[in-house]
Amino acid sequence: MESTPPPPPSVLNDNCSASYMTPYATVIAMSGLYLIVIFFFCKKSKKMCIPMSDSMYPHQKRLKQLERELKNYLIDEESIEVDDYQIGQTSDGFIFRGGVFPKTRNRFNAKVTTAVKISFPIVGKSISLLEDALRLSKLDHPNLIRLLAVSQLSFSVFRPMIALEWLPGGTLADYFIYKIREKEDSDRSPIQLKDMLSILYQVSQALKYIHSQLDEFGQELTHGRILTRNVLITEPDLKKCEVKLGDFGEAPSGLEYTTPIVAYMPPEILCCAERIPPHRPENDVWMFGVFIWECLTLGAQPHFRKSVEDIKKSFRLPDRGLSCPPTCPLDVWTLVIDCLSDPHVRPRFASTTNASITTRLSELHHIVSPALFLYPIPNQSVCTCIEHHCQSIPQY
Structure with a gap:
């Protein structure tokens, strides 16, 4: 009986490689890739869907540096609560009463009352507020206000938001x-x-x-x-x-x-x-x-x-x-x-x-x-203009 000669090596390699290109393997690979894309999109969807202002592009390098240096203070925007009550205004933005929720919430770590500062819708003010937060993060003194948190979206939206220590006595x-x-x-x-x-x-x-x-x-x-x-x-x-x-x-x-x-x-x-x-x-x-x-x-x-x-x-x-x-x-x-x-x-x-x-x-x-x-000293004005109705009258 004549024996069949073995196939050449090239034929064996073709047969082996062809065995892995089955429809099942293709479906599994495509499904895995699809799940990875869905997971990435769900994680980054908020940042991806927010348009970046053209005026922010010149500051992208500095924003990335600020984000790296403030990484220990970054939290999700859902963890910062802002009340309707405005308690003040500075050269950088408005200050509201608010709070910061811990990352892991339970009955033992409730919301911490804070002052929340939101910058004006101006690029220069937004950068200034983040620079202010960076300075505060590097200072530690009992007679200085402490920085508590910075919103993660501060580096992808137009108006940064930071949470500062709250003092109930006011200014x-x-x-x-x-x-x-x-x-x-x-x-x-x-x-x-x-x-x-x-x-x-x-x-x-x-x-x-x-x-x-x-x-x-x-x-x-x-x-x-x-x-x-x-x-x-x-x-x-x-x-x-x-x-x-x-x-x-x-x-x-x-x-x-x-x-x-x-x-x-x-x-x-x-x-x-x-x-x-x-x-x-x-x-x-x-x-x-x-x-x-x-x-x-x-x-x-x-x-x-x-x-x-x-x-x-x-x-x-x-x-x-x-x-x-x-x-x-x-x-x-x-x-x-x-x-x-x-x-x-x-x-x-x-x-x-x-x-x-x-x-x-x-x-x-x-x-x-x-x-x-x-004792309170009244405000003394040297103005005598008609439109102000000052007439040098002391005013409290």
Whole structure:
């Protein structure tokens, strides 16, 4: 019987390869690929369906860098709740009361009440808000507002959203308005100078910490927004409340005359010919001096209804246009004038000498008599224009 010769190797390989190309294998491979595509689309569908504004493309590189550096704070947008109640507004956006839900929800880890800041629909403001969040993420001090979370969609939509620490006492500006200036004398709680010095000391501690830090260029970090509306309190009792400084970010340029912050700007910024003059630590010292005056008057508006030219003329006066409150001791007023002096002679927060602002406030707090009280000083206007109906009438 003749034996059949074995097939050549090429025929064997063709038969083996053909055996794997069955319809069943094709269906299984295509089904697996389809499931992978569906899974990827479900995971990324929200980002894929949101159109990207053309004005955001120049900032894509910086946005990716910010997203990497803030990755520990990123949460889904469903985990951030925003109430209808608006509690404030800053140069970057609106602030609402809201909350942050933990990633794993149960009855033991309920929603955390926060302040939620949403940027204006402007690309520059959106980037500024994310830069603000990055600065806060790198700072840790008991007298500074903490960053809690950043929405994941902040890097793919037009308006970023961040969650900040919530203080139930509100801002110091609201305290002056609603707890002091809008109340009758009989209903108003007396404010001791000693308690106000404690508030000022806590704010100076926060600024001392900020000025001891360095930015990405190796320069001293600054705040640039030292106002009563940016100082938050834990409760409306100045004797035992804690204070935290918020709204950390870039200071506005000297040409932004429409904002109320003009009254706090130092001469080297307000009178500068540059469009965006650099903000330095000594500029914070001037703003802190105006802040002290605002606290000593219990909420009077500095340079009330003055034009920019009037404010510039006030810089030539000995008191810089901010008169000394009647009950202010000479030692406290000397500190205010020192903060409002020329840039090269102003005291510092982070100085190791006895002349630092923090040290002087601590000493004043210990030597000031508890019998010294502060009283609200009315806003004095030099404006006599008909359209404002000012007529130099003091206004609370």
